[in-house]
Amino acid sequence: MTEIGVLGPAGWPMEFFILLVFCGLVFGSFLNVCIYRIPLGKSVVSPRSACPSCGTAIAWYGNVPVLSWLVLRGRCAHCRAPISVRYPFVEALNAGLWVAVAIWFGPSITALLLLPFVSILLVLFFTDWDHHLLPDRLTFPLAIVGLIVAPFNPRLDFGYGILSEGGTGGRMLAALLGAVLGYGIFFTLAFVWKVFFDKDAMGGGDLKMMLGVGAFLGMGGVITTIFLASILGTVLALPFLLTGRWAMTRQLPFGCFLAPAALISAFTGIEALRWYLGIITYT
Ligand SMILES: [Zn+2]
Structure with a gap:
């Protein structure tokens, strides 16, 4: 070169x-x-x-x-x-x-694999913003591509190197566990919400989107993404809370927080999570 x-x-x-x-x-x-x-x-x-x-x-x-x-x-x-x-x-x-x-x-391979990942996140952000939709035509390919490239994806190492040290099988397992965790957490949340409040907490799109995020970033990436999305949500909701216009925050679809959160997680890995936990531990 x-x-x-x-x-x-x-x-x-x-x-x-x-x-x-x-x-x-x-x-x-x-x-x-x-x-x-x-x-x-x-x-x-x-x-x-x-x-x-x-x-x-x-x-x-x-x-x-x-x-x-x-x-x-x-x-x-x-x-x-x-x-x-x-x-x-x-x-x-x-x-x-x-x-x-x-x-x-x-x-690096990571750079190559993350190019389509960040572009799909970008599209998901805007379709959710415009239509409150995370279309299957985007979320399923994200998950499928994530699982296919898993054996070559070093991003899955983050958080639990033991699994990915298992070579091809280890990384595929890491991607699969990430996808299952991403889907599972949101499925559980939606289920609990439905049982206690009799309301649909989120569209099925969020669940399917996290399936793809998990397949690309693994379990560590899923947890980091959810943490960052909640922080983003809280920060953006504050002005509305302070001015008493709480209802307005419900207008913002959750995918618009998940997409930037997944993007940051792709860059930082679980370091963002460590940083956040460090702040709340030492202050
Ligand atoms: Zn014209």
Whole structure:
């Protein structure tokens, strides 16, 4: 690899980052299509993207990530209807997350495996935000891919190295246990809630999403994700609590907390949990 040229951050060749940002933006553009179409049950492959206002198909030069939106100043080239800043934002966010993964993990299998993981989390965040939906078309592939790549996934080492030291079988078991724990915790919570309050605490989507998070991050990752999601939830709920608008916090779907929490867990492993426990132990 050394003959390629200047080494960039974290040991990757500099050219790699240019390629990664480019691919991250283009894939981010596809994620926008997924966010928009999957909750509606539409195909993400065809037809081609069109302006939501006038229905004109978007030409290739109108579909360049971020740049097209900037050049057209956020309007459709045909009818001048405003196009949401969400589109370039999702593209830039995906590229940013991919670069963060590459820098954080360096040239490794982990970095490669986490690229699709963070992108699916990104889509889940926005489908839950827009429609209160965590579609099966996203959560099941997340779980299945997690289980398939388990033998190569060093992220499963976190928290209980003993299991993953068992080689391929150990890691597959670690992924399976993670998936079962993720699903199980939420199933139990939903069940208890139903029995005591006669209310549905959360949609089935949350359970299935945690199945995938568990398959990718293992049991340690599941626990860390749930801890971080509760912290995020508490922090974001505080202003509403203080102003007495408690009911508003119920409007926020739980997947919008789980997705960023799972993302942070993917980066930190159970270190985030240790840090949190350290704070509450020593203060
Ligand atoms: Zn238009």
